[in-house]
Amino acid sequence: MKKRWVQAIQGNMEVADSLAQELNIDKSLAQILAQRGISSFDEARSFFRPEMASLHNPFLMKDMNRAIERIDEALLKGEKILVYGDYDVDGTTSVALTYSFFSRLTKEIDFYIPDRHKEGYGISTVGIDYAKAHGFSLIIALDCGIKSIDKVAYANSLGIDFIICDHHLPGETLPAAAAILDPKREDCSYPFKELAGCGIGFKLAQAYSLQHGLPAAQYEQYIDLVMVSIAADIVPVNDENRVLAYHGLIKLNTNPSIGLKALMEISGKAKDYTLTDVVFSLAPRINAAGRMDHAKQAVKMLLCTENDLAQEQSLLINLQNTERKTSDQNITAEALALIGECEILVNKKTTVVYHENWNKGVIGIVASRLTEKYYRPTVVLTKSNGLLTGSARSVAGFDLYEALLGCEDLMVQFGGHKFAAGLTLQPEHIDAFSERFENIVAATITEDLLCPEIRIDNEIMLSQIDGKFQRIIAQMAPFGPHNMAPVFVSHNVTIMGRPYVVGTKHLKLAIKQQNSPIFESIGFGMAEEYEHVLQPNRPFSVCYTIEENVWREQRRLQLNIKGIKADNDLKG
Template identity: 60%
Template sequence: MQKRWTIKETNDKATVANLAAALSIEPTLADILVQRGVNTFDEARYFFRPVLEHLHDPFLMRDMELAIARIDQAIARQERILIYGDYDVDGTTAVALVYSFFSKRYNHLEYYIPDRYLEGYGISTKGIDYAAANGFSLIIALDCGIKSVDKIAYANTLGVDFIICDHHLAGEEIPAAAAVLDPKRPGCEYPYKELSGCGIGFKLIQAYAQAHDIPFEEVTEYLDLVAISVACDIVHINGENRVLAYYGLQKINNNPCVGVRALMGVAGRSGAYTITDVVFQLGPRINAAGRIDDAKHAVELLIACHDDDAQTMGTLINLKNLERKEHDTNITGDALSMIDNDAILINRKSTVVFNEGWHKGVIGIVASRLTEKYYRPTVVLTRSNGHVAGSARSVRGYDLYEALCGCADLLIQFGGHKYAAGLTLEPENIEAFTERFEQIVSSTIAPELLIPEILIDAEVDFKQIDAKFFRILQQLAPFGPENMSPTLLTRNVKVRGAASLVGQHHLKMVLEQPDAPVFEAIAFGQGEMLDQVNSGQLFDVCYHIEENVWRDKRTVQLNIKGIRFSE
């Protein structure tokens, strides 16, 4: 698929020059830092040397005093407390963190994860009823609740208080809870707005520890769970999240909790974990518990205290992930065939596909795969509880949620954000929704948004990539939104010797420029360019620089994201 190459421009050349001089680094590296909001020596020191002292005072968050006071009251009165969280990675890690911390200090505690299929996302009436029927007078809700105005009002009639710990945008009305912790709520002056749901849970236990003179080490022991949530919920990895992810990865690699260690064992990956490894190795397994069976299994794993229990639960979750993969592969294959064999579908600017037999737990994954393949707004639908449930994904720059707003009269409900959403509709409205969605997308999407874009941080020659350059690039990690692994562009390279195919679809080659070091390179999924790169012509490449480890040998490798020949 053709891709757009867009080179980022830093207009403040003076700031780049001053930073390069202050840090004694190449202007190219200074430019990359300025793009990430690092403009001065002190900001660079903060960025490259994160320390736990950089974490903000949790009591800067609005309602934190109220939250701690309500927990203190509940403990003093021996009230039953229910730790409630969503069924995805962020929700289950948040529940595991808060439950583990408080269960060491208080006995009248349980946790609750809503059923993905029977209750859906967020706070449910069933969950509130369960709390009321079983004598729970306080619910600590994690990764959800900021828009649950009606549900909280209902809970109040039953004498069930809520402390909401959320990180999503608030609606016009804030729920009438005992405390609402959300840095994005109006009037909250907390300095950092992009915490994960588990991150909000971390701030809650940090505040409790601070108020009760509990050593900070008893809070930071849960940073592995926070790092998993930061990675898998795709939140920004800058500011406070960068500190949490940095130390959380250290915890994962050096001393993970029993459950995370078991999960790493069943994942079977050796070597140090990066954010990317967490996203692709640990996240899908935690998610699989709720997609295929019951997300409570993920919490059971993450709160486990004994290796045998963790190993049993880790093995179960790994089996659920294998089942998830099978559903994923089969449904994706069905959907691809459906689109490729339909002349109308293949030529549209949106994708809407439906099969009543598809597993609801994986349609979001399938929607992401179809979006990657055809690069256009996509909705995957299946039957669920007498209705049709859907999962939608968008392309960079296009507001999917706004498009769904234009279809609101055809939907029972929908929710989400610019790039991902969920929806429910009646079976008889599938055709009308398909046509309306296509009409809205085709009339509002800019043509260039239907072409994938590669954002390039800087243009370099191979001779610039020495040991110091690579070492500084490595220190930009952990990578993620707002701090992605830099994409570099090098022009007029050629293959030394001959490129070869690896695994039928991937190119492996050695690239060279005159009077410069040569670099090994891998281009995943670009095997169709084998003959062209072996033709002897010069071409341009954009890539990430990575360290490749093979049989204890470490080499610098270029991970090629795009190849372009001169016209």
């Protein structure tokens, strides 16, 4: 697929010059720091060495005092507390963290994860009825609940209070909960709005510890869980999330929780994890429990305190992940066939596909694959309990949530954020929904947004790249939204030797530029795309990230290629 190359806006050059001198780093790297809002030595130090002390005061969050007061009341009276969370990675890590923290303070506590296939997303009537039947009078809901007005009202009628810890966008009306912790509330002045759901649970534990003089270790011991949620939920990796991800990775790589350690071992990579490794190795396995069976299995694994049990649970989850892979590959093939058969879909700005027999647990993955294939906002639907339930995915820069908001009257419920959402609708509304969704997107999306972009941070010469250059880049990690790995572009590059294919679709080649060293390079998924460009003695331009490749204990610099263009085609 053709991609646009977009040069990032350069930072303040005077600031970059000053940073380069003060930090003794290459000016090209100093320019990247300036682009990311760093303007002084102290800010650079905080960026390269994030400190837990820089976390915001949790009591700045609206309703935090009320939440602590209600929990204190429950603990004092011996009330039963139910920790309730969604069935994805963010929800299960949130539940594991919050349950672990408060179970040290009371035995009158349990957790509940809704069944994806029977109850669906968010707070369910079944879950509330379970709480009532088992004597729970306080529910702490994590990663869900901000739009559950009717469900919270129902719980209140049964004498059950809610504390909602969510990070999704609220509706016009808030639920009548005892406390609502959500930085996206319009009346919440908390300085950072982009915490994951597990991050909200972490702030609740932090606030309780501060209020009662508990040592920081009481809540900081769960920081690897917070990091996993940050990676899996693809939230911005800046501000507090950068601090939490940075220290969470340190814990994961040095002293992980027993459950995560077992999962790391069974995944085949037991150390040196990055956020990207978490996204592609740990997160899918945790998610697989809720997709193929029940997410409580993931929580049980995350709560393990014994190695044998952790290994048993991780083995179960790994098997479920294998089953998930087969299922989503089959459904993706079926969805692609449906789109190929339906000519009208080919020329649209959106994709909406439906099949009543698709596995509800994997349609989110299928939506992501279709979005990657056709690069347009996508909804994949299946039938569940008489309704159509679906997952939606967006393209970079387009607000999916706002588009769905325009279809609100056609849906039973929906929730999510700019790039991903879940929805439910009556079967008879699918045609009207598809038409409305298409019209809204077509009227608001630009052609540029329908073409994936490669955002380039800076142009450099290959001769600038050495061990020190790469080590500085490595210290900019963890990478993710709002702090992506720097992408560089170099022009007038030539190939050395003959490129070859690794596996079935990855391009391996060696390149150099004038008098630079030769750099081994890999382009994932590029095997068939660039035969017309990569000719001997024909110069081209390449954009790439720089990484350290480790093979049989040998470390060497490698360029991870993101795009290749003939030098006479740079305007394309």
